[in-house]
Amino acid sequence: xxxxxxxxxxxxxxxxxxxxxLRVAADHNISVVFVSDRSANIVxxxxxxxxxxxxxxxxxxxxxxxxxxxxxxxxxxxPDEKYVTLAGKISQKLGLPHxxxxxxxxxxxxxxxxxxxxSAGIEGVPDFTLIDLRQDLxxxxxxxxxxxxxxxxxxxxxxGVIRADHHVELKNALEVIEKILQFExxxxxxxxxxxxxxxxxxxxxxxxxxxxxxxxxxxxxxxxDPLHGPYFEETYYITPSRLDESIQEQIRATVLSGCLxxxxxxxxxxxxVRLFEGKVWILEIAPRSIGGDCGRLFELTTxxxxxxxxxxxxxxxxxxxxxxxxxxxxxxxxxxxxxxLRRVEGVTDAQSIDNILEVRIDVREGxxxxxxxxxxxxxxxxxxxxxxxxxxxxxxxxxxxxxxFVTKPELPVVVH
Amino acid sequence: MEHxxxxxxxxxxxxxxxxxxxxxxxxxxxxxxxxxxxxxVYVSGGGCGGMNYGMTYAESATDYDRVLNGENFHLYADxxxxxxxxxxxxxxxxxxxxxxxxxxxxxxxxxxxxxxxxCGAAS
Numbered sequence: 163x164x165x166x167x168x169x170x171x172x173x174x175x176x177x178x179x180x181x182x183x184l185r186v187a188a189d190h191n192i193s194v195v196f197v198s199d200r201s202a203n204i205v206x207x208x209x210x211x212x213x214x215x216x217x218x219x220x221x222x223x224x225x226x227x228x229x230x231x232x233x234x235x236x237x238x239x240x241p242d243e244k245y246v247t248l249a250g251k252i253s254q255k256l257g258l259p260h261x262x263x264x265x266x267x268x269x270x271x272x273x274x275x276x277x278x279x280x281s282a283g284i285e286g287v288p289d290f291t292l293i294d295l296r297q298d299l300x301x302x303x304x305x306x307x308x309x310x311x312x313x314x315x316x317x318x319x320x321x322g323v324i325r326a327d328h329h330v331e332l333k334n335a336l337e338v339i340e341k342i343l344q345f346e347x348x349x350x351x352x353x354x355x356x357x358x359x360x361x362x363x364x365x366x367x368x369x370x371x372x373x374x375x376x377x378x379x380x381x382x383x384x385x386x387d388p389l390h391g392p393y394f395e396e397t398y399y400i401t402p403s404r405l406d407e408s409i410q411e412q413i414r415a416t417v418l419s420g421c422l423x424x425x426x427x428x429x430x431x432x433x434x435v436r437l438f439e440g441k442v443w444i445l446e447i448a449p450r451s452i453g454g455d456c457g458r459l460f461e462l463t464t465x466x467x468x469x470x471x472x473x474x475x476x477x478x479x480x481x482x483x484x485x486x487x488x489x490x491x492x493x494x495x496x497x498x499x500x501x502x503l504r505r506v507e508g509v510t511d512a513q514s515i516d517n518i519l520e521v522r523i524d525v526r527e528g529x530x531x532x533x534x535x536x537x538x539x540x541x542x543x544x545x546x547x548x549x550x551x552x553x554x555x556x557x558x559x560x561x562x563x564x565x566x567f568v569t570k571p572e573l574p575v576v577v578h
Numbered sequence: 579m580e581h582x583x584x585x586x587x588x589x590x591x592x593x594x595x596x597x598x599x600x601x602x603x604x605x606x607x608x609x610x611x612x613x614x615x616x617x618x619v620y621v622s623g624g625g626c627g628g629m630n631y632g633m634t635y636a637e638s639a640t641d642y643d644r645v646l647n648g649e650n651f652h653l654y655a656d657x658x659x660x661x662x663x664x665x666x667x668x669x670x671x672x673x674x675x676x677x678x679x680x681x682x683x684x685x686x687x688x689x690x691x692x693x694x695x696x697c698g699a700a701s
Binding site: 504577578 | 622631632633634637680
């Protein structure tokens with residue numbers, strides 16, 4: 163059967179998010195033009211695509227569009243946040259539905275998004291200051307209130323996000339962030355950080371789909387572990403939320419206001435919020451779906467997936483709201499000790515706990531495990547399904563207790 | 579055709595270990611349990627920023643390892659890693675602020691910088 167729908171998927175060759183989209187598209191008879199940076203990658207044996215150099219990508223938008231027109235693509239999807247703005251630009255040139263380029267740029271930059279949310283009068287936005295790491299720090303930090311949180315402008319997965327309770331801690335945190343930025347990006351490419359008020363309370367993640375100024379909630383996750391810092395790696399995501407219905411609605415309404423303030427108009431939305439003293443505070447609004455490994459929760463617990471939902475909506479197919487009928491959750495397994503992995507013990511025991519669906523270990527012997535804030539990769543995931551959220555949480559905690567990551571230290575090395 | 583003798587030993591012409599580095603490796607190995615047989619040098623990556631170099635404890639030698647037999651320590655590197663380390667010098671520097679092994683001269687044969695170029699890893 164020939165495919166009746168076609169999408170362009172823009173992603174780096176090794177994107178784990180892209181691989182899920184490719185698999186789901188094939189299952190649903192949607193052809194994909196894979197726009198990527200290498201010919202040997204995660205794609206199946208035969209797939210149409212354009213090989214491009216991402217370093218020069220913005221110079222080639224015109225020629226990419228010309229070629230995509232020939233394929234007759236109906237939507238352009240960028241599963242990784244880094245390429246969302248580019249997907250928007252290509253969509254714009256092809257005359258396809260898209261969020262405005264300005265809104266995508268704003269959403270991808272923590273400083274611009276906070277500034278926009280504040281100027282639109284959204285109340286639940288922490289006060290913040292933009293810090294230039296090249297300038298005199300003492301002068302710039304003189305007005306900062308404590309406790310505060312320092313964040314790079316455009317990194318995800320809480321990488322480089324550090325809480326500081328006083329001036330000395332903040333300067334140390336900025337030094338760490340500067341090193342992370344130097345390691346991750348070309349020298350001098352990024353040198354700004356925001357420092358914002360630390361907001362206490364509980365943290366929640368909203369997964370939703372935006373269209374016609376309406377926010378369709380897919381699910382609201384509770385994060386039952388206290389996220390007080392100093393680092394903020396994710397751990398437990400449990401749904402449905404145990405918050406009162408009225409508070410859940412408050413979260414949905416606040417995120418919708420935030421989306422509209424940023425200028426987003428359509429597509430998947432992943433938002434991180436805090437609930438503190440009865441008020442919803444926006445930490446993040448991203449125009450993308452939840453990451454592939456957490457999104458796998460939907461695949462394991464429903465007969466659908468978040469990628470299927472997004473793809474079908476993108477090509478204009480009528481699909482109902484994706485919903486989890488039972489309580490479900492995922493634990494992003496934290497790294498408690500950096501080092502070289504020797505072995506993981508207890509996986510069979512962890513898997514045998516009631517209500518555990520899967521214990522997935524993604525690291526292999528000899529791999530480096532790096533703790534936050536430098537680290538950004540979880541060594542594995544535990545998924546659970548039960549009748550009640552507390553049963554899911556309990557199963558995940560028991561299962562995690564069984565696991566032991568045995569490492570050997572990585573000796574400090576500098577290369578000249 | 580000439581006869582030759584092949585050996586699995588790393589010599590000074592492969593990797594040179596300074597006295598400071600040798601002393602530190604010896605100290606590290608002595609301070610561990612019996613399961614540790616030496617120090618391993620490894621190379622990973624190969625992306626846009628070149629190779630990444632690291633060191634950890636060695637628990638066993640493989641068929642592909644070469645070994646530098648120092649005073650009270652053994653330094654292991656597999657043959658692939660050794661290709662990227664030929665001509666290198668490993669030093670140890672403790673200046674009171676940072677204590678670290680320092681690899682000198684590793685880029686003469688392979689190029690690169692040893693730093694990740696951040697070419698778009700999934701995050």
